Amino acid sequence: MNTYASVMKTMDAAKRYGRCMRASDAAEYMLLRRMKAKKEIICPYPNMYIDRGYWSSLSPPDQMLHIMRTLSRGHPDMVFAGISAACAWELDHSFHLHAQDNRIMIAASSGTPTNEYCNRIRRFYVPRHEIEQAQSVAGVKVTTIQRTLFDCGRIYEPRSALSFYDSAIRQGLVDREDLAAYCNEKHRCRNQYQARALAVFANGLSENGGESFCYGTMAEEGVTLPEQQVQFVDKNNPNVVYRVDYLWRLSDGTLIAGEFDGQKKYMDPLMTNGQNVSGVVGRERSRQNVLAALGVSHTVRWFFNDAYHRLPMKKALAAAGVPIGEPTAPWIR
Numbered sequence: 456m457n458t459y460a461s462v463m464k465t466m467d468a469a470k471r472y473g474r475c476m477r478a479s480d481a482a483e484y485m486l487l488r489r490m491k492a493k494k495e496i497i498c499p500y501p502n503m504y505i506d507r508g509y510w511s512s513l514s515p516p517d518q519m520l521h522i523m524r525t526l527s528r529g530h531p532d533m534v535f536a537g538i539s540a541a542c543a544w545e546l547d548h549s550f551h552l553h554a555q556d557n558r559i560m561i562a563a564s565s566g567t568p569t570n571e572y573c574n575r576i577r578r579f580y581v582p583r584h585e586i587e588q589a590q591s592v593a594g595v596k597v598t599t600i601q602r603t604l605f606d607c608g609r610i611y612e613p614r615s616a617l618s619f620y621d622s623a624i625r626q627g628l629v630d631r632e633d634l635a636a637y638c639n640e641k642h643r644c645r646n647q648y649q650a651r652a653l654a655v656f657a658n659g660l661s662e663n664g665g666e667s668f669c670y671g672t673m674a675e676e677g678v679t680l681p682e683q684q685v686q687f688v689d690k691n692n693p694n695v696v697y698r699v700d701y702l703w704r705l706s707d708g709t710l711i712a713g714e715f716d717g718q719k720k721y722m723d724p725l726m727t728n729g730q731n732v733s734g735v736v737g738r739e740r741s742r743q744n745v746l747a748a749l750g751v752s753h754t755v756r757w758f759f760n761d762a763y764h765r766l767p768m769k770k771a772l773a774a775a776g777v778p779i780g781e782p783t784a785p786w787i788r
């Protein structure tokens with residue numbers, strides 16, 4: 456078997472195991488470099504290679520996991536922390552966090568936070584006894600779910616970190632009371648208050664990272680917090696149930712629904728049921744008509760950028776009649 460055939464076979468095997476390929480000798484290394492120069496493959500991490508089309512089809516968390524599994528082959532005792540551990544635990548979160556910082560987070564009980572070998576690694580302090588409690592998840596060693604949430608809760612802005620907590624609670628990976636007790640322990644870490652507040656605030660009702668982000672933004676901006684995942688039964692077809700992301704019941708009986716429109720609603724085949732964009736839009740219009748017939752006077756829709764920039768979502772909700780007051784986010788002091 457020539458070197459090219461060997462490389463392609465090895466790369467296919469790596470993909471099956473959710474990893475990238477690493478060169479095993481000089482001949483493979485030189486060939487992979489030439490293939491990279493021709494843009495047949497990419498190098499997402501030093502001495503890691505994968506074909507371009509396959510890599511672009513992966514979500515940012517899956518891309519991070521591929522790198523982590525590849526690193527683990529050469530360093531089986533390596534323990535991943537923070538957002539890297541969250542990817543292994545399959546915790547929902549907004550992908551913009553990866554765009555801000557795509558470094559791999561490695562748990563370390565000593566040493567400097569920088570790594571001279573590779574600027575794609577971030578050494579993150581975790582006490583030695585908690586590193587020793589690492590668990591094997593998704594083919595890699597990671598910090599416990601409690602430690603992963605605690606660290607994510609103090610690294611990122613609260614409305615972004617809320618999604619990690621909601622996802623873990625929703626999946627049954629952690630008990631709310633146990634998580635709150637863990638975060639209240641004296642870890643001697645900076646920004647511990649934020650992690651504590653998130654553990655108390657999270658409820659696990661948001662269905663994805665975007666919804667958690669919006670809910671956290673509402674709390675920070677003084678928007679009256681709504682009910683979540685409220686169901687409505689179609690009067691003309693009792694077998695059809697519609698669920699809204701958020702619902703406000705005002706004192707005068709007015710019902711206002713809120714809908715976070717993520718791209719998946721229009722692009723993900725699992726959510727579009729094979730329909731094209733126009734079909735999905737038509738289905739959403741019919742759904743809105745049914746909700747109106749059931750007493751929902753306003754349905755407010757917004758995209759992630761509207762919540763990210765705060766004011767567009769807040770103004771849209773206020774215009775529909777949602778009360779705005781003082782912030783209720785417990786992490787605001």
